[in-house]
Amino acid sequence: MKTDFLIVGSGIAGLNFALKIAKYGKVIIVTKKEIMESNTNLAQGGIAAVTQKGDSVQLHIKDTLTVGSGLSNKRIVKLLAEQGPEAIKSLLSFGVSFDKENDELHLTTEGGHSMARVLHSGDSTGREIEQAMTESVRENKDIEVFEDCFAIDLLLNQAECIGAKILDIKKRDVCDIFARATILATGGVGYIYQNTTNPEIATGDGIAMALRAGAKLEDMEFVQFHPTTLNKLGAPHFLISEALRGEGAILVNEAGKRFMLAYDSMGELAPRDIIARTIFNELKNGAVYLDIRHKGKSFVLDRFPMIHQECLKYDLDITEDLIPVSPAAHYLCGGIKTNEYGQTTIANLLAFGECTCTGVHGANRLASNSLLESVVFSSLGAQKAKNYLKNKVKTTSQKETVFSNIETQELNYLKADLRKAMWDYVGIIRNNEQMQLMLSKLEKLNTRLVTIGKNGVNTRFLELKNMTTVANLITKAAQTRKESRGTHYRTDYPATDDKNWLKHIRFQQLEERLDVCFS
Ligand SMILES: Cc1cc2nc3c(=O)[nH]c(=O)nc-3n(C[C@H](O)[C@H](O)[C@H](O)COP(=O)(O)OP(=O)(O)OC[C@H]3O[C@@H](n4cnc5c(N)ncnc54)[C@H](O)[C@@H]3O)c2cc1C
Numbered sequence: 001m002k003t004d005f006l007i008v009g010s011g012i013a014g015l016n017f018a019l020k021i022a023k024y025g026k027v028i029i030v031t032k033k034e035i036m037e038s039n040t041n042l043a044q045g046g047i048a049a050v051t052q053k054g055d056s057v058q059l060h061i062k063d064t065l066t067v068g069s070g071l072s073n074k075r076i077v078k079l080l081a082e083q084g085p086e087a088i089k090s091l092l093s094f095g096v097s098f099d100k101e102n103d104e105l106h107l108t109t110e111g112g113h114s115m116a117r118v119l120h121s122g123d124s125t126g127r128e129i130e131q132a133m134t135e136s137v138r139e140n141k142d143i144e145v146f147e148d149c150f151a152i153d154l155l156l157n158q159a160e161c162i163g164a165k166i167l168d169i170k171k172r173d174v175c176d177i178f179a180r181a182t183i184l185a186t187g188g189v190g191y192i193y194q195n196t197t198n199p200e201i202a203t204g205d206g207i208a209m210a211l212r213a214g215a216k217l218e219d220m221e222f223v224q225f226h227p228t229t230l231n232k233l234g235a236p237h238f239l240i241s242e243a244l245r246g247e248g249a250i251l252v253n254e255a256g257k258r259f260m261l262a263y264d265s266m267g268e269l270a271p272r273d274i275i276a277r278t279i280f281n282e283l284k285n286g287a288v289y290l291d292i293r294h295k296g297k298s299f300v301l302d303r304f305p306m307i308h309q310e311c312l313k314y315d316l317d318i319t320e321d322l323i324p325v326s327p328a329a330h331y332l333c334g335g336i337k338t339n340e341y342g343q344t345t346i347a348n349l350l351a352f353g354e355c356t357c358t359g360v361h362g363a364n365r366l367a368s369n370s371l372l373e374s375v376v377f378s379s380l381g382a383q384k385a386k387n388y389l390k391n392k393v394k395t396t397s398q399k400e401t402v403f404s405n406i407e408t409q410e411l412n413y414l415k416a417d418l419r420k421a422m423w424d425y426v427g428i429i430r431n432n433e434q435m436q437l438m439l440s441k442l443e444k445l446n447t448r449l450v451t452i453g454k455n456g457v458n459t460r461f462l463e464l465k466n467m468t469t470v471a472n473l474i475t476k477a478a479q480t481r482k483e484s485r486g487t488h489y490r491t492d493y494p495a496t497d498d499k500n501w502l503k504h505i506r507f508q509q510l511e512e513r514l515d516v517c518f519s
Pocket of ligand 1: 010011014032037038041042125150151188198199205239352354367
């Protein structure tokens with residue numbers, strides 16, 4: 001099969017790029033489950049952008065750089081903040097509806113923001129965006145969407161990307177799709193951790209594929225842990241949005257005592273890494289709760305209807321009860337290295353969204369900057385991507401991959417074991433000894449996977465292979481960085497070391513060897 005643009009992933013980044021580029025060429029989107037299944041669909045708090053008087057691009061830049069802890073790229077952050085208002089206009093043009101008050105967009109605040117600048121749609125902002133964009137994509141005759149199609153690997157012709165190898169999950173058939181440009185928009189990696197806000201799709205496939213193809217990756221050690229997810233036996237780590245704290249919710253310990261102000265003057269609105277570590281430590285002495293009861297029932301029901309409903313499923317009424325919370329893996333700040341147009345270090349391979357490292361987040365992400373980043377850079381990329389229409393669609397025949405009905409019991413066990421080990425050994429608080437244990441575990445897992453995959457592949461196997469690759473990259477990067485900065489905290493190197501570590505760790509697969517360099 002051939003097309004002009006092949007996009008892998010149907011979250012905000014993939015859909016936005018598709019909608020912007022479809023005026024110039026034919027587009028195929030492949031996505032491994034149903035179109036709406038994505039991190040995007042679960043985003044609650046909102047999208048940050050400067051939209052009202054009193055706020056300024058300079059302040060948005062300043063807040064982003066402060067949270068990024070010295071490793072954000074200033075030029076890219078400036079571009080992000082400047083392009084913010086345009087990105088919002090673009091979302092509105094696709095029919096996305098944000099909450100309003102007195103005819104003006106309602107703005108909320110979140111940790112690290114010095115102003116209220118987060119636009120939202122109740123507490124289901126991601127669902128509103130994903131739904132509106134999906135409808136626009138469905139109406140566009142130049143975009144074809146193939147659901148239940150899993151991208152296995154990129155196809156290369158002399159170091160140039162010419163498409164991707166796809167497993168049609170329902171037909172159990174592997175085929176090649178060739179394109180003038182191929183776009184990875186495969187989202188994050190949260191599912192490699194036992195406790196996570198991310199859905200099952202977040203297994204880092206795009207990052208692993210890019211590595212295998214020889215692309216450069218950066219900042220893989222910086223995994224953001226969200227401080228407040230539901231912590232109730234039998235319930236998933238459902239996100240309790242930062243917007244609750246933005247609207248005045250406070251954190252209390254088992255004794256009912258507010259504790260955050262003792263650790264940071266911004267209290268409940270301190271950057272996420274500080275709150276996550278504080279809660280993690282408080283949990284050693286008993287439960288930690290979020291309390292929004294003082295805001296009143298009608299406010300809570302009006303502002304957080306989805307969180308209220310979801311908690312009710314687990315016998316918790318947030319208008320009357322304290323909400324037990326704990327941190328969970330949430331967002332990967334690093335990923336496939338790109339410039340502002342989504343260009344990777346491989347010709348004709350672009351990447352957008354959470355799978356990338358554009359340079360915006362550095363060592364930590366400012367809340368609600370990721371939806372914005374996905375829209376801004378996929379829009380800029382689409383303006384430039386017209387040029388790829390000059391490329392010939394090249395085809396090649398490569399080693400055949402076949403479907404195999406691999407027995408899932410062992411794969412499930414190995415996956416659960418990997419996720420637990422990542423949480424225990426390379427989680428919120430790290431040290432060399434535990435990371436070394438993780439690396440030995442990953443080596444054994446890798447050897448086992450080579451044997452299991454000898455006769456063919458299925459989705460579960462491919463995901464576990466990609467999770468192992470990504471876990472290895474995160475652990476190696478975290479072990480290499482001998483300091484603490486942003487989301488990365490080590491008990492054996494607790495201080496930030498600007499003299500030696502104001503630099504990025506970059507990976508590239510060179511045949512059998514993983515090359516590590518600094519930039
Ligand atoms: C619970 C939660 C709340 C959040 N809240 C906010 C918020 O309020 N504000 C904010 O800015 N950010 C928030 N984030 C982060 C934000 O949602 C994500 O960073 C962003 O949506 C990523 O978009 P994306 O398009 O890059 O990836 P996703 O939306 O994750 O989409 C990835 C797509 O790729 C597909 N895919 C993956 N691998 C393959 C493969 N091998 N083959 C085919 N398809 C594949 C997936 O199925 C999916 O369609 C939140 C995240 C979570 C989990």
